[in-house]
Ligand code: ATP
């Protein structure tokens with residue numbers, strides 16, 4: 001009970017006072033029972049959306065076609081979904097219709113897995129378990145509710161969801177559920193790209209992601225998230241097994257854990273032919289990744305694939321750091337090792353360590369002069385030459401950071417302009 005903020009008690013009381021029932025459902029209950037910090041708290045209710053709208057002054061119909069509204073209540077945004085049963089799934093993606101029901105038990109039956117079908121009634125905090133979810137949480141099992149094959153046929157996204165929960169929780173998939181996932185695997189090809197993307201990102205963020213990725217390869221759905229990934233698990237296996245031992249990316253660096261893992265899988269797909277890095281752009285756009293995600297993923301991929309200099313000297317070390325563009329060189333080495341690519345020697349790592357501490361110029365913005373100053377001091381009208389001159393200065397400063405002072409840079413710039 002102490003995990004449930006008091007505002008939710010008051011919220012459910014409002015329903016009770018009006019003669020309705022509102023219970024907490026879904027992932028938060030699973031997390032509470034597991035002793036984890038719950039994510040979002042969602043409510044389910046026997047009140048219909050119209051009735052919820054009459055109960056509270058500020059209600060946004062966020063998913064009204066599925067019976068979901070968002071209520072603003074004491075500065076919280078609370079999602080409330082009317083108890084429902086889903087109609088036929090003729091396209092295997094979305095129910096053709098949903099109908100509301102007064103029965104919580106029916107609502108729980110339409111959910112995907114037993115561990116996701118627990119509810120908590122307030123104020124007594126009694127757990128409602130219609131499907132054996134508590135026992136499955138206890139034995140760490142992911143089990144489809146009802147007939148597994150039918151449930152995956154209704155909505156094949158549930159196949160990715162099962163893998164996502166196993167990646168997060170490290171649970172086993174119950175044998176009949178696993179067999180049905182394999183049989184219905186082709187169904188994921190009909191699923192909307194953004195739905196798969198969201199599950200895939202969550203899967204890759206899980207502590208047990210490696211296992212889940214191998215599983216996805218085994219049931220032949222990995223190519224819906226990574227282009228042309230080898231069914232040859234000999235390459236995939238060491239990569240996936242090394243996911244867990246990788247250090248966590250620091251918050252200030254570009255690239256979250258899922259992005260490093262994803263970039264490494266993408267590296268397998270393009271390793272044979274580096275020209276394919278350009279095709280990836282299209283692939284990721286089609287899979288509905290945001291512009292920011294595409295840019296971080298490709299940046300991380302390029303960093304992983306960048307050749308490590310063979311000689312452990314200071315200038316190659318600086319050039320390499322510049323080439324990595326702030327991607328963490330230690331993480332790069334970890335993932336290169338998993339891919340079977342050559343990694344930096346110990347001496348090189350020492351150099352990378354001291355040089356990255358000292359600071360590297362990554363872009364013209366890091367130079368001690370800017371384009372306007374260049375144009376003024378060289379007494380030339382601004383033009384495309386400014387960008388070229390700055391890149392040339394940047395190259396020199398990467399090699400020789402001590403020269404990053406206005407005086408030295410302007411002397412270089414005069415030399416550059418003279419030879420032009
Ligand atoms: P998370 O903590 O990652 O948000 P969650 O269990 O809350 O996990 P959601 O995707 O937010 O997962 O879904 C909320 C609940 O809705 C689930 O717990 C499940 O009961 C139900 N649900 C979601 N998607 C489906 C689906 N495709 N089929 C059946 N039930 C689903």
Ligand code: MG
Pocket residue numbers: 026027039040
């Ligand atoms: Mg949720």
